[in-house]
Amino acid sequence: xxxxxxxxxxxxxxxxxxxxxxxxxxxxxxxxxxxxxxxxxxxxxxxxxxxxxxxxxxxxxxxxxxxxxxxxxxxxxxxxxxxxxxxxxxxxxxxxxxxxxxxxxxxxxxxxxxxxxxxxxxxxxxxxxxxxxxxxxxxxxxxxxxxxxxxxxxxxxxxxxxxxxxxxxxxxxxxxxxxxxxxxxxxxxxxxxxxxxxxxxxxxxxxxxxxxxxxxxxxxxxxxxxxxxxxxxxxxxxxxxxxxxxxxxxxxxxxxxxxxxxxxxxxxxxxxxxxxxxxxxxxxxxxxxxxxxxxxxxxxxxxxxxxxxxxxxxxxxxxxxxxxxxxxxxxxxxxxxxxxxxxxxxxxx
Numbered sequence: 001x002x003x004x005x006x007x008x009x010x011x012x013x014x015x016x017x018x019x020x021x022x023x024x025x026x027x028x029x030x031x032x033x034x035x036x037x038x039x040x041x042x043x044x045x046x047x048x049x050x051x052x053x054x055x056x057x058x059x060x061x062x063x064x065x066x067x068x069x070x071x072x073x074x075x076x077x078x079x080x081x082x083x084x085x086x087x088x089x090x091x092x093x094x095x096x097x098x099x100x101x102x103x104x105x106x107x108x109x110x111x112x113x114x115x116x117x118x119x120x121x122x123x124x125x126x127x128x129x130x131x132x133x134x135x136x137x138x139x140x141x142x143x144x145x146x147x148x149x150x151x152x153x154x155x156x157x158x159x160x161x162x163x164x165x166x167x168x169x170x171x172x173x174x175x176x177x178x179x180x181x182x183x184x185x186x187x188x189x190x191x192x193x194x195x196x197x198x199x200x201x202x203x204x205x206x207x208x209x210x211x212x213x214x215x216x217x218x219x220x221x222x223x224x225x226x227x228x229x230x231x232x233x234x235x236x237x238x239x240x241x242x243x244x245x246x247x248x249x250x251x252x253x254x255x256x257x258x259x260x261x262x263x264x265x266x267x268x269x270x271x272x273x274x275x276x277x278x279x280x281x282x283x284x285x286x287x288x289x290x291x292x293x294x295x296x297x298x299x300x301x302x303x304x305x306x307x308x309x310x311x312x313x314x315x316x317x318x319x320x321x322x323x324x325x326x327x328x329x330x331x332x333x334x335x336x337x338x339x340x341x342x343x344x345x346x347x348x349x
Contacts, residue, residue, distance in 0.1 A: 011283055011290065011327060015297065018323030026315060036311045043307025044300045052185025054299035056260060059193025060085070060252040061295040064277025066197075066204050067119075067248030069286035071137075073208065074241035075221035080126060080141025081249040082274025083148030086267065087122045088115035088250025089257035090152040093264040096178035097164045097171060104177040108192065111178065111254060119250015120243045122148060127242025131235040137242070145270045153266045170265035180259035193255030198292070200248060205288040217241050252277065279324050297323075 023033035044050055064081050071078035092111040102110065126140040157168065166172045173179075180191035208214035216237050219227040224234040256273055257264055280298055284290030298320065305316040 008290070011285065011294070014283070014326035015323050017326045018319050021322050022315060022319035025318060026311065029315070031311045031315075036308050036315075039308045039311075040304035040316070041300070044304030046307075048186040049188045050303050052188025052190035053303050054296070055185070055194045056188060056190045057299040057302055058292065058295040059191065059197045059259060060256045060273050061277050061280050061298055062197035062291055063193070063200055063252035063255060064249045064274060065281035065284065065291045065295060066200055066288060067123075067245040067252070068278050068281040069284075069288065069291065070204065070208075070217065070241055070248065071245040072281070072286045073214075073221050074217045074237060075224070076130070076137045076238070076242065076245075078123070078126075078141055078242065078245050078249075079138055079278075080122065080144045080148075080246070081252075081277055082270035082272075083141070083145040084119040084122045084246040084249035085253030085256065085271050085274050085277075086152050087148050087253065088119040089253035089271075090155060090264050091115065091118035091250075092254040093171060093174060093257045094155070094160065094164070096174040096258060097160070100175045100178065102177065107178045108180065111258060112196070112251060115250045115254030116247040117250070119253065120247035123242045123244075123246015123249070124239060127239040130242075131238040145274075149267060149270055152264075156264055156266055166263070171263045173262045174258060178258060179262050180255060181262070189260055191255065191259030193259040196251065196255060197295075200251070201288050201292060204248075208288065213240070249274065249277070279320065282324055283327050285327070 019037070023037070026033040026036055044054060064085055067081060067084070068078055092115040095114045096107060096111055099107070099110070122144065126135075126137045126144065129135040129140055130137045156171065160171060164171050180193055181189055182191055184190050208218065216227070216232050217240075219230070219232060220234050220237040220241075224238075227237070228234050252273065253271065256271075276298060280291060280294045283294040283297070301316050301320055305313040308316070
């Protein structure tokens with residue numbers, strides 16, 4: 001099997017193995033896996049509203065996964081995506097509440113820009129520390145998730161004026177002109193985030209495959225010392241890749257805030273969409289083209305599990321984890337997909 005075929009076959013086999021082990025887990029727990037999966041898929045695709053919800057869920061996941069993939073291509077494990085997404089969410093909602101009279105097109109453009117900038121600033125901090133001080137981006141980004149979480153909560157509680165607030169822990173909903181929702185798919189929360197995600201996929205694919213910037217990011221990720229020898233500034237590329245990664249995550253948070261919830265509120269923990277976005281990127285092997293398909297799977301699982309009668313929804317979370325496990329250990333799958341070498345007949349001449 002060729003390497004190109006393996007690139008799509010391995011994630012597919014990982015999905016099948018994850019669902020198979022999930023079925024074994026259901027059987028061991030006394031549930032019928034056949035009807036559980038029937039309920040899951042019939043719920044996910046059983047109504048226009050649920051289909052709209054799947055597409056709605058895909059938007060932020062694709063954007064955050066793209067951010068993770070850019071950092072990964074540069075050789076970094078950006079664990080700060082939840083914080084970067086929350087920064088974009090809080091900043092964009094604050095802007096929308098501060099300027100409620102803007103025309104819809106202007107408001108959308110401005111909030112997209114605010115989300116990108118907020119996420120990019122948060123992403124730049126670990127990038128600068130890694131580039132100039134050699135600190136571990138994993139540790140810094142994990143710590144920054146908590147810094148952004150409590151800072152955003154403080155901003156909502158103590159900085160936003162009373163006119164923004166519905167209660168002490170939640171803001172008012174933004175005006176219709178600032179909302180990303182489109183009112184399609186039988187009243188679902190489907191919003192323009194889906195289209196922003198598709199545009200971002202095309203832009204990131206083009207950047208990584210067809211531009212000098214993408215080549216430099218890949219080169220630094222493979223070998224920063226060789227990239228320096230070839231005349232590239234690894235420090236500049238490190239900071240730039242983290243800014244791009246954070247900006248995409250910030251836009252993902254903006255889409256979640258203005259498209260799904262239409263307000264900001266005090267969070268009890270780091271955003272789950274940040275970690276789910278990482279899982280989507282891993283499932284897609286950091287391929288910009290594969291990320292929407294991986295996000296579609298996650299959307300189907302997240303919406304479909306609500307209809308699994310009598311089966312705990314946590315089992316589907318375990319299935320998702322098993323899928324990522326098999327993707328992470330893809331060398332096992334690739335071992336069995338290797339093309340067999342043909343025996344040479346007649347020995348050496």
